[in-house]
Amino acid sequence: MTFARLFFVCLVSISAYATPLPQIDGLAEKSQEAKQLMAEGKFQQAIVVYRELNEALPNNPGLKLNLGMALHLAGKKREAIPQLEEAVKLDPHMAPAWLFLGTTRLQLGEASAALKPLRTMLQLQPDQHQARQMLADALFSLDRLEEARTEYQRIATEDSQNATAWYGLGRCYELLSSTTFEKLQRLAPESAYVLSLLAEARLREQQFSSAFYLYRRALERMPNLHGLHSALAEIYRQTGHPEWAEIEEQREMALALLDCRSPTLECHFQAGKYEDLIAAAESANTPESFYWRTRAYNELALTAFDRLGRLPSSAELHELKGHIYNNQKKYSEAASEWRKALELSPTNLQIRKELAISLKLGEDYSAALPLFQELLHQQPDSAEFNYFAGDTLLELQQPKEALPLLKRAAARDPKSVAAQKSLARCQLAAGQAANAIPHLKLVLAMDEDGTLHYQLAQAYRAIGQIELSKKMLSDYESMQRSIAARNEAAKQETDITAP
Template sequence: MKLLAKILLCGFSIYSTGPLAAQQAISPEVQTLYEHARGAQAADQTDAAIADYLKILRLDPKLGAAYNNLGRLYYNEGRYSDAIPVLVRGLKIDPSMHPAEIILGASYFQTGVYDKAVSSLEAALRALPDDRFARITLVHSLIQQNSNDAAIQQLHKLTAIDPKDQEAWYLLGKLQLQLSQDAFARVHSIDPDSPLSHVLSGEIMDSMKNTAGSIAEYKRALELAPNDPSAMEHLADVYWHDGEWNEARDSFQAILKQGGSNCLVQWKLANSMDELNESAPEALKYADVALATCPTLGQARVERARILLRLGKPADALPDLLTAEKTAPDEPSIQILLAKVYRALGNPTEAAAADAKFKQLLQAEHAGQEKHAADVIRANP
């Protein structure tokens, strides 16, 4: 008498005991014990099921799938040290039992034998590349070995298989952050008073919303290297984000004087001058240069429209705003400007529609903020 094909495992939650043999004759006594083991497991009598598999293996020690099923039972009971020799022997009898390789690798991981865990799981994944449990266990094993680069490669494979794999994304971000921190620490250890070290410290201060600290670090970097382009742009951006328009304008102009220029610098300089209500024609030149370099830069297009409105040219501003709206249909500030343009053009209907859409977007934005705040409160009772 024969049993059905031996088990296939697809993930952590699908370790169900399966048939014992593929194309292998077994005795009626072994068949009876197997059926009894299945019934015992269904009744949550794991010890009885384990005892049946031990009897099966004494009767037929070359029945590979029985090792697989017994090893699985040991694993689910947390008896990892018992699972390992059973699975090793089973794989010697039948090396094609890749589900057993997964359980073996997981058992090695649970017992802290990470090198053997990696070896077993990598072998299993060559045959079962889509098995998530095997791959995520491999990731954890690699992390324990401080093999972060290899772990990151495996996490990229997981997110490619399932872009909504939250655990994989979490681990990926955590590992990349750790690698960044290690690299930053190395930068400081090489020369803590170099311009690069101070720029790095400024970026860290900036990420912590410590504006005064970041400005101090960027200024120190510029004391050491007055023409350092990275420090100059970082300092200008801090001033710009903080609404320090005079300092931002001067900093962006200093970048241009040093020969540094890109569309973001041109746009932000135009914006700073506009916020200071300075020469509109001069500010417009910078916005034009930004768009000539980067035609898809929506912020520069909106800024150009603002300046054109100041110059009394609403008809010229309208095409820029309509183009920007296509790129960012949910941006409320564009609707404010559209309403102003339509009113200036004598089109009250379109102006009213823009005002209504502005209010609608603003309400949606506030609702989103309130929901986020409520979620935070629920998550932190």
């Protein structure tokens, strides 16, 4: 929820939940003074007055709410929580207290703890779109995608011009598509279904050679799968081979027509009945069902993003463009979109985070660092922000400043491969080779290009373990030779040849 919206809710709540105060020691006058300070945005001064009022009347839910709101708006979110919790305990029907409690939890990165207050708020006021939007965002951040989808869908149905709802809905479908594809990969990793979906992704990214190779492999495994020949025809057209494209189109037309008298998953897909397809495939855990569900979720995501694109310019539209540019590794263009999104939603921490990440990926570390430091100030216990700030400092050749942050990141999230890698690299740069070794050994199995083996060889050499260093260096060189051989073989395999 934006600051302006929260401020408005705050002022309304102060009036709506104000109860006449006894004329003792000027309590009524103090209450009016605090209300005026809040209206003028003087939250720190209002806090002082509200604390005095709460000491005089300790069991007044309205005063607890007002103090909690003042603390929240003054940036003292952690201090606001006990006041807001006490308010809802004293008056469980106080909707603004539930709203502020949920908002505060969410802004502190405590999405799970935000669910109960936001759901309670919606029980009290079902038409409160801001609360429903925050609930959807919280569910999304917890990967509870089906629940998030339901909430975003309700908002979009009630307000078709709501850009946030369409963007959230599109992201839900996008991730549901990805998670369903992962299930398919685990179940049938070498199937034509997996190869076809991988090829489709490569084709969207205009990686024609790779897509061609994957579609050809899919055809070898399932010659009658509709759409494969048409996809190859598209690759031929894009690469300047119209005569070969014609051959593939003819082969597509020669396939047996679908018999949809008893609708199959493919029939639902061809008819654009994606929700029906998902419902029909929900209980089936077969490669075919996962394949069509993946494609259906993807089409629903595209539909939601298309609706977003037809709305007036919004932060959400620029967010979508930012993600697209990131996926294309166009980080400068992505950063430009995130900046535009931030102009339209200046208090949105997620947009600020995405901007910082794009700047970091684009190697603009000096611009990324202050953003990560600001995010870390907002959420000092976040393993993610400790890692990002520390790793960025390391890229700026400041290992001494990076070390405590990376230690904290690795301690808070020991399973984070990125944090362990960065901490080891930092310790090596700081001359702490012995300390780096345990972290390198922890993630050595995840080494894809030999870099970790090389760093471990350096660390062993630094502490005088020459034989271990030689072994790691030998493993590194062997990995490099294997990678070079695979790359050469892949290059030969992906030549676009005639049908």
